[in-house]
Amino acid sequence: MAIEVKHEIFPKNPKKSYGLVELVKGTSPITDKEPETTVFTWPNLVFIELIAILLSSIILIALSLYSGAPLEEMASPDTTPNPMKAPWYFLGLQELLVFFDPWLAGVVLPGLIIVGLILVPYIDVNPKGVGQYNYTDRKFAIWTFSFGLALWYIMIVVGVYLRGLDWQWYWPWDDWELHKPPSAVSLIDYSLILTSWGLSKGGAQIVAYATVVGYFVVGMTIPFIFFRKFYKELGFARYNITMLFFLMMMGVPVKIILRIVFNIKYLLVTPFFKI
Amino acid sequence: MVDFFENLKNKIVETQVWKSIFRHGFPDTDTNRALVMFSNVLLHLHPVKVRKSALRIRYTWCLGGLTFFMFILLTITGVFLMFYYVPDTRSAYQNIKDLQYALYFGNLMRNLHRWGAHAMVFLVWLHMTRVFLTGSYKPPREFNWIVGVLLLVLTLLLSWTGYLLPWDQLALWAVTVGSKMAEASPLIGYSGPFGKEMGMRVDNDIRFMLLGGTVVGQSTLLRFYVLHCVGLPLLATLFLAVHFWRIRKDGFSGPL
Numbered sequence: 001m002a003i004e005v006k007h008e009i010f011p012k013n014p015k016k017s018y019g020l021v022e023l024v025k026g027t028s029p030i031t032d033k034e035p036e037t038t039v040f041t042w043p044n045l046v047f048i049e050l051i052a053i054l055l056s057s058i059i060l061i062a063l064s065l066y067s068g069a070p071l072e073e074m075a076s077p078d079t080t081p082n083p084m085k086a087p088w089y090f091l092g093l094q095e096l097l098v099f100f101d102p103w104l105a106g107v108v109l110p111g112l113i114i115v116g117l118i119l120v121p122y123i124d125v126n127p128k129g130v131g132q133y134n135y136t137d138r139k140f141a142i143w144t145f146s147f148g149l150a151l152w153y154i155m156i157v158v159g160v161y162l163r164g165l166d167w168q169w170y171w172p173w174d175d176w177e178l179h180k181p182p183s184a185v186s187l188i189d190y191s192l193i194l195t196s197w198g199l200s201k202g203g204a205q206i207v208a209y210a211t212v213v214g215y216f217v218v219g220m221t222i223p224f225i226f227f228r229k230f231y232k233e234l235g236f237a238r239y240n241i242t243m244l245f246f247l248m249m250m251g252v253p254v255k256i257i258l259r260i261v262f263n264i265k266y267l268l269v270t271p272f273f274k275i
Numbered sequence: 276m277v278d279f280f281e282n283l284k285n286k287i288v289e290t291q292v293w294k295s296i297f298r299h300g301f302p303d304t305d306t307n308r309a310l311v312m313f314s315n316v317l318l319h320l321h322p323v324k325v326r327k328s329a330l331r332i333r334y335t336w337c338l339g340g341l342t343f344f345m346f347i348l349l350t351i352t353g354v355f356l357m358f359y360y361v362p363d364t365r366s367a368y369q370n371i372k373d374l375q376y377a378l379y380f381g382n383l384m385r386n387l388h389r390w391g392a393h394a395m396v397f398l399v400w401l402h403m404t405r406v407f408l409t410g411s412y413k414p415p416r417e418f419n420w421i422v423g424v425l426l427l428v429l430t431l432l433l434s435w436t437g438y439l440l441p442w443d444q445l446a447l448w449a450v451t452v453g454s455k456m457a458e459a460s461p462l463i464g465y466s467g468p469f470g471k472e473m474g475m476r477v478d479n480d481i482r483f484m485l486l487g488g489t490v491v492g493q494s495t496l497l498r499f500y501v502l503h504c505v506g507l508p509l510l511a512t513l514f515l516a517v518h519f520w521r522i523r524k525d526g527f528s529g530p531l
């Protein structure tokens with residue numbers, strides 16, 4: 001049955017626009033809001049935090065009752081423990097000492113990691129993937145970060161579980177009380193390999209420099225030529241900084257592989273430092 | 276009986292003392308839920324309301340919060356340890372032994388402090404990984420990422436300085452390894468590249484400054500103690516304040 005409207009209580013004004021308004025049940029007034037997407041911090045967040053605190057406390061107390069912090073013999077400068085290990089979170093750096101001189105492994109590389117991390121928000125110009133776990137739109141960023149992280153943790157695992165007496169490689173099933181014979185192969189400098197191929201001393205030195213510089217030059221050029229879009233997105237300055245840090249990071253496993261496969265000790269020997 | 280307690284509660288809640296401490300009733304109404312966020316100094320780090328989706332555990336995994344909780348836990352257990360620990364190479368080791376074997380709850384406090392430290396280092400890396408994977412460092416949060424990196428470095432330094440304090444073999448030699456690296460610093464370490472050219476000697480370079488001597492000894496222990504118990508925690512607190520402030524100002528990145 002249609003209701004016949006005799007006269008409008010609220011005559012329509014053509015100069016105004018009208019919206020459909022609804023009365024809803026709620027606990028507080030809301031104006032200028034889309035449909036409600038927020039909730040009160042108390043109790044919704046506060047209780048999650050409380051539960052997280054309680055759970056982690058229980059776990060820590062259980063761990064602490066079950067196993068203790070180690071305490072060895074009193075410190076004595078006269079007896080050097082073998083192997084001499086740093087706390088686990090620095091063992092990655094200590095493991096790097098096998099492959100690099102201390103100024104690189106202990107100072108420059110960690111410094112570069114910190115500076116590189118700080119630079120991340122300024123060299124990653126890709127606006128996608130904020131507030132979500134998004135791999136498809138930022139493959140390069142995710143792969144690079146994960147690679148570095150994996151490298152850090154692999155070195156730590158090696159340092160913690162696979163290095164024994166004299167910092168030699170011990171498998172878990174080896175006898176960790178027994179010294180291993182020093183490795184039979186001796187390490188050799190890259191320039192010495194070159195001279196053994198018939199280069200003069202000076203020539204070998206030039207080739208050594210050229211190899212290191214060439215690694216960076218080629219590394220910087222390849223993406224520039226083949227992935228021009230990548231270069232364009234970043235622009236000149238960002239591209240160079242990104243690639244420099246990327247190549248330095250990749251240089252770490254490269255040097256490790258050169259050492260393991262070709263027994264190369266130093267790639268480049270200058271009067272001031274060796275790489 | 277129920278009435279008796281109800282009356283008692285009302286009486287207490289009406290007293291001047293109670294009202295001077297708690298400015299509002301239990302947060303079970305919207306007004307009080309907002310007021311509790313304004314008036315409680317710890318809770319006021321939070322906004323009054325949060326987006327429902329930001330609460331998803333599988334977004335943050337609570338990692339930043341848990342890292343912060345580890346910091347608090349370490350502060351509390353650390354104060355307890357400080358009552359018994361003297362940074363003197365002749366007694367430090369015995370103090371730790373006492374904590375372990377002679378003092379009520381001494382061993383529990385020491386173990387909690389140690390496990391908490393491991394956990395904090397581990398969690399801070401995981402938190403950083405979460406922030407990276409969710410792109411939460413992108414504008415406008417670039418600066419908070421930097422603050423985060425500094426917090427990461429501070430966390431590692433706190434752990435490292437604490438490692439020396441028990442003054443056992445582990446401690447001495449771990450710090451010796453670290454100081455070997457310091458002396459190899461370019462320019463400011465005497466055995467590092469360009470160190471000699473800069474006039475660095477074993478008794479004036481960065482390692483000397485760090486250790487307060489040419490070997491790890493009494494001055495090193497005191498330096499590390501002061502840094503571990505006062506200097507670095509103060510710095511960390513400062514940066515944590517900035518970190519949390521910026522989360523509020525920049526808004527939380529959580530999913531929409």
Ligand code: HEM
Nearest residue numbers: 335339340342343403406411419420423424426427527528
């Ligand atoms: C002592 C160490 C740290 C503490 C206690 C801490 C604490 C927190 C907390 C409680 C949050 C809120 C969200 C969450 O729980 O995930 C947060 C967010 C954040 N943290 Fe940390 N953090 C620390 C270190 C770091 C590090 C190492 C980084 C990165 C290098 C970092 C970068 C950020 C950023 C960018 C946010 C904003 C995230 C967003 O809006 O989604 N923080 N932090």
